[in-house]
Amino acid sequence: MQPALFIIFGGLAVAGALNLLFQRHPINSALSLVVVMMSLAVLYWSLGAEFLAAAQVIVYSGAIMVLFVFVIMLLNAGEEEHTHGSRAAYTVGIPGAAAIFCLLSFVFLSERDALKTANVGGDLGNGVDNISAVSSMLFTRQLLPFEVTSILILVAILGAVVLARKEQ
Amino acid sequence: MVPTAYYLVLAAVLFSIGIAAFLIKRNVITIFISIELMLNAVNLTFVAFAHMWHQVSGQIFVFFVMVVAAAEAAVGLAIIISIFRTRKTLNVDEIDLMKS
Amino acid sequence: MNSSPENLLWYIPLLPFAGFLINGTLGRKLPRALVSAVALLCTALPAAIVAWLWVLMRADGAPDLIPATVSQPWIQITGLTVNFAFTVDHLTLIMLGVVTGVGFLIHIYSVGYMAHEEGYWRFFAYLNLFMFFMSVLVLADNFLLLFVGWEGVGLASYLLIGFYFRKSSAANAGKKAFVVNRIGDFGFLLAMFLLIVHFGTLNFTDIFAAIGQHPEWQGVRFLTAIALLLVLGAAGKSAQIPLYVWLPDAMEGPTPVSALIHAATMVTAGIYMVARCHTLFDRSPVALTVVACIGAATAIFAASIGMVQQDIKRVLAYSTISQLGYMFLACGVGAYAAGIFHLLTHAFFKALLFLAAGSVIHALSGEQDMRNMGGLWRRIPVTFWTMTMGVIAIAGIWPWAGFFSKDEILYQTFVSPNHVGKLLWFIGLLTAGMTSFYMFRLWFKTFFGEPRFEQVAVEHHGAPVHASSTTTLTMEADPDEDLVASAHGVHESPWIMLFPLVILAILSFVGGWVGVPAALGGHNEIEHFLEPVFGSASAAPAATSGHGLELALAAVSLLVALTGFYFAYVLYYKKPGTAAELAGRAKPAYTILANKYWVDEFYSNFLVIPLMMFSRGVLDFIVDRGLVNGSGRAAGFVTRGFAWATRSQISGNIRSYAGWLAIGAAAVLAVMIFGRSLLVHP
Numbered sequence: 001m002q003p004a005l006f007i008i009f010g011g012l013a014v015a016g017a018l019n020l021l022f023q024r025h026p027i028n029s030a031l032s033l034v035v036v037m038m039s040l041a042v043l044y045w046s047l048g049a050e051f052l053a054a055a056q057v058i059v060y061s062g063a064i065m066v067l068f069v070f071v072i073m074l075l076n077a078g079e080e081e082h083t084h085g086s087r088a089a090y091t092v093g094i095p096g097a098a099a100i101f102c103l104l105s106f107v108f109l110s111e112r113d114a115l116k117t118a119n120v121g122g123d124l125g126n127g128v129d130n131i132s133a134v135s136s137m138l139f140t141r142q143l144l145p146f147e148v149t150s151i152l153i154l155v156a157i158l159g160a161v162v163l164a165r166k167e168q
Numbered sequence: 169m170v171p172t173a174y175y176l177v178l179a180a181v182l183f184s185i186g187i188a189a190f191l192i193k194r195n196v197i198t199i200f201i202s203i204e205l206m207l208n209a210v211n212l213t214f215v216a217f218a219h220m221w222h223q224v225s226g227q228i229f230v231f232f233v234m235v236v237a238a239a240e241a242a243v244g245l246a247i248i249i250s251i252f253r254t255r256k257t258l259n260v261d262e263i264d265l266m267k268s
Numbered sequence: 269m270n271s272s273p274e275n276l277l278w279y280i281p282l283l284p285f286a287g288f289l290i291n292g293t294l295g296r297k298l299p300r301a302l303v304s305a306v307a308l309l310c311t312a313l314p315a316a317i318v319a320w321l322w323v324l325m326r327a328d329g330a331p332d333l334i335p336a337t338v339s340q341p342w343i344q345i346t347g348l349t350v351n352f353a354f355t356v357d358h359l360t361l362i363m364l365g366v367v368t369g370v371g372f373l374i375h376i377y378s379v380g381y382m383a384h385e386e387g388y389w390r391f392f393a394y395l396n397l398f399m400f401f402m403s404v405l406v407l408a409d410n411f412l413l414l415f416v417g418w419e420g421v422g423l424a425s426y427l428l429i430g431f432y433f434r435k436s437s438a439a440n441a442g443k444k445a446f447v448v449n450r451i452g453d454f455g456f457l458l459a460m461f462l463l464i465v466h467f468g469t470l471n472f473t474d475i476f477a478a479i480g481q482h483p484e485w486q487g488v489r490f491l492t493a494i495a496l497l498l499v500l501g502a503a504g505k506s507a508q509i510p511l512y513v514w515l516p517d518a519m520e521g522p523t524p525v526s527a528l529i530h531a532a533t534m535v536t537a538g539i540y541m542v543a544r545c546h547t548l549f550d551r552s553p554v555a556l557t558v559v560a561c562i563g564a565a566t567a568i569f570a571a572s573i574g575m576v577q578q579d580i581k582r583v584l585a586y587s588t589i590s591q592l593g594y595m596f597l598a599c600g601v602g603a604y605a606a607g608i609f610h611l612l613t614h615a616f617f618k619a620l621l622f623l624a625a626g627s628v629i630h631a632l633s634g635e636q637d638m639r640n641m642g643g644l645w646r647r648i649p650v651t652f653w654t655m656t657m658g659v660i661a662i663a664g665i666w667p668w669a670g671f672f673s674k675d676e677i678l679y680q681t682f683v684s685p686n687h688v689g690k691l692l693w694f695i696g697l698l699t700a701g702m703t704s705f706y707m708f709r710l711w712f713k714t715f716f717g718e719p720r721f722e723q724v725a726v727e728h729h730g731a732p733v734h735a736s737s738t739t740t741l742t743m744e745a746d747p748d749e750d751l752v753a754s755a756h757g758v759h760e761s762p763w764i765m766l767f768p769l770v771i772l773a774i775l776s777f778v779g780g781w782v783g784v785p786a787a788l789g790g791h792n793e794i795e796h797f798l799e800p801v802f803g804s805a806s807a808a809p810a811a812t813s814g815h816g817l818e819l820a821l822a823a824v825s826l827l828v829a830l831t832g833f834y835f836a837y838v839l840y841y842k843k844p845g846t847a848a849e850l851a852g853r854a855k856p857a858y859t860i861l862a863n864k865y866w867v868d869e870f871y872s873n874f875l876v877i878p879l880m881m882f883s884r885g886v887l888d889f890i891v892d893r894g895l896v897n898g899s900g901r902a903a904g905f906v907t908r909g910f911a912w913a914t915r916s917q918i919s920g921n922i923r924s925y926a927g928w929l930a931i932g933a934a935a936v937l938a939v940m941i942f943g944r945s946l947l948v949h950p
Binding site: 030 | 169170171172173174175176177178180181182183184185186187188189191192193194195197198200201202204205208211212215216218219220224225227228230231232234235236237238239240241242243245246247248249250252253258259
Binding site: 187190191194199260261263264265 | 919920921922923926927930
């Protein structure tokens with residue numbers, strides 16, 4: 001079953017990403033990204049990260065992408081015009097992106113055996129379920145970062161409010 | 169049954185597509201979206217490795233990445249809104265005040 | 269007692285060097301009295317040390333040689349070691365006596381002569397620098413250190429000839445002296461290289477000992493080559509044919525400079541070097557013959573030019589070249605002691621003649637043309653009597669100093685086994701006659717007859733005097749001083765200038781008495797004094813041919829000198845217009861002599877101008893402007909291109925930044941993946 005899951009939802013993710021690339025209207029790109037995130041949630045679940053799968057759906061595609069969609073609608077972003085901005089982006093950037101992809105896949109594929117295989121559900125050992133494991137780690141050893149992130153969010157809220165305010 | 173390497177290659181593919189979108193697209197918001205795509209690809213990498221090492225700290229890291237991405241999205245979109253107010257354009261090629 | 273002489277040797281050059289430093293750096297701000305005091309002290313103390321060395325080395329049982337070495341060698345590489353080392357033997361002692369003694373007297377004279385010049389401190393600084401280098405030259409115990417002194421005196425000569433640097437003729441003369449000397453130095457350098465190749469050392473004692481151990485090296489080619497190259501160097505420094513052309517022009521310098529450097533000391537450095545290397549020269553009859561022939565040729569050549577010169581200093585300059593030719597001749601026939609003896613007496617009377625000429629010039633407020641002098645003997649008596657002593661000495665009239673030394677040279681030339689000996693003797697004899705003639709001509713024209721300067725002073729009040737066609741005149745004093753002095757009229761020089769003249773006049777009279785040969789009833793002390801250096805080879809011919817020949821030759825040379833006096837008397841005193849009449853009748857000969865055989869013009873057209881054209885065309889145009897400038901500009905071009913490439917990155921466009929980021933990230937990844945092994949392994 002796992003190979004099937006992987007192929008279907010992996011392919012869906014890639015298709016969504018390509019759609020993001022080729023669409024001209026930003027709202028279509030945003031919606032394609034939602035598709036990608038959903039597929040990734042399924043993949044997370046197949047790798048044994050249930051909590052993250054849920055968080056992905058709720059937080060990422062449910063909140064962040066909605067924010068994006070709101071902003072697109074607010075700013076009334078239309079279809080993209082063709083302007084010639086920079087040649088460097090194409091002449092240097094595309095080869096750079098291609099190079100990064102080739103390098104990464106080269107490394108990963110050549111170490112295929114060392115990286116072992118993934119099993120659905122995954123065994124985290126001690127028979128502990130995923131969410132207990134995550135929360136026990138999060139609230140004991142990583143407590144400080146956890147609290148700091150809440151402050152981070154507070155700062156972000158304040159920043160967003162200040163920046164987006166209309167000039168008085 | 170699926171080698172971990174394939175998950176990683178999938179993440180690499182998504183990451184590269186994200187970079188390509190960043191370079192090709194002209195709308196500021198679409199560029200932001202491509203950044204989110206790149207972050208997601210990285211998240212997938214982390215989860216795959218966490219699964220491989222049978223540790224949960226990789227997933228904790230993904231948690232933090234998500235939080236930061238949320239904060240960054242909020243602030244970034246606020247900036248875009250304020251830029252839009254002054255420059256009346258969402259075309260990234262026209263936001264070039266730093267040109268020498 | 270045994271350690272101090274070596275340490276004292278270092279003070280002889282170092283004291284004048286200290287004087288140079290003090291006067292050179294602080295002299296501009298110091299009062300003149302202090303500058304003179306420093307300079308005189310730094311010359312008097314070495315003279316005192318030399319006097320003490322004399323006492324030391326003349327005592328019974330004294331060593332013939334005092335060495336002094338610095339503990340650390342100067343150059344030390346495999347195959348060659350050169351030390352900073354001084355050594356004093358009898359030859360050095362005579363040279364040191366001349367350098368410090370005559371040098372000190374000239375310093376005293378200069379205090380008076382240069383009293384009204386600007387740049388007073390500069391003059392004494394340079395003079396002290398010269399004393400330093402000359403001492404180093406004479407004291408050195410190896411060729412390289414001698415060469416340091418050799419070059420250094422050339423430098424000091426350049427600085428002092430061009431002392432009136434605002435005058436272009438003086439600056440050019442300095443340049444000419446330096447460049448011509450350089451040609452000689454080139455020969456010297458090549459000789460040193462050959463010495464290193466063949467002997468592996470530059471130390472005098474080592475080389476001469478090595479030569480002594482190989483009697484089969486007589487006439488061998490490499491020794492001849494070394495000797496001939498050394499002769500080239502000596503010809504440059506001692507103004508022999510073909511490198512004499514700088515000395516007449518060097519008269520642009522102040523008169524004390526002419527006296528010290530171009531009469532008594534620097535120009536004798538070549539003779540000293542040949543005498544020092546006599547062991548080497550003795551092994552090469554070819555080189556010795558060359559030396560003798562150059563000496564004789566130069567002597568008669570310069571004397572012929574000196575007969576028609578009108579500038580008093582030019583006459584003395586050509587006379588110096590001629591007398592140096594005599595010394596060269598002496599060395600060339602193996603009579604090194606005679607050559608050094610003539611060097612000694614020449615230092616006395618030539619320095620005297622130059623200083624007295626300076627006194628005459630000073631009295632006439634800058635006049636140097638003898639056609640504008642005359643009738644001075646009553647007005648400047650002390651100058652007159654001292655100069656007379658010098659003139660008689662150089663003419664070689666018994667019992668003044670010049671007679672004994674010149675006569676010794678002529679005798680040794682006559683009896684030398686060299687097959688051109690008799691011819692060279694005859695040339696030397698003719699030259700002696702010409703010397704006597706032109707010196708007495710100078711004497712008569714300057715001091716006797718109509719006071720022609722009075723007309724000139726009336727006509728050209730304060731302005732530079734008219735230039736002649738054969739000589740270039742120099743105004744040594746300020747034009748203002750000329751106005752002041754011509755108002756005062758002809759006056760005798762102050763005592764500070766006359767005192768050295770008197771001392772030198774006494775020495776010119778008695779100086780020859782250290783070399784009275786056995787034939788004339790003396791003991792020839794100087795020859796015996798120099799025996800430890802030159803060996804007693806030169807004494808042998810005297811014993812075999814007996815005293816009769818020597819007496820006869822002495823009588824002949826005396827007669828020739830008196831004949832010269834007679835001709836000068838007739839032409840310039842008894843019937844003053846005769847000289848001009850003779851010149852008119854022998855026009856071609858006179859023109860050749862008056863134009864100095866057109867040697868300077870020849871050199872200029874065939875050597876100097878082609879060299880300058882090559883230098884401008886090739887070296888300046890191609891090398892300097894093309895390569896050197898071009899590489900500088902190319903570097904700038906590359907940098908600007910680089911900057912342009914970098915600058916184009918900062919476009920303000922976000923996407924281009926992203927592009928550069930992507931490629932940068934790829935590069936980092938690549939390094940991390942593939943370069944790890946390169947980075948980790950040492």
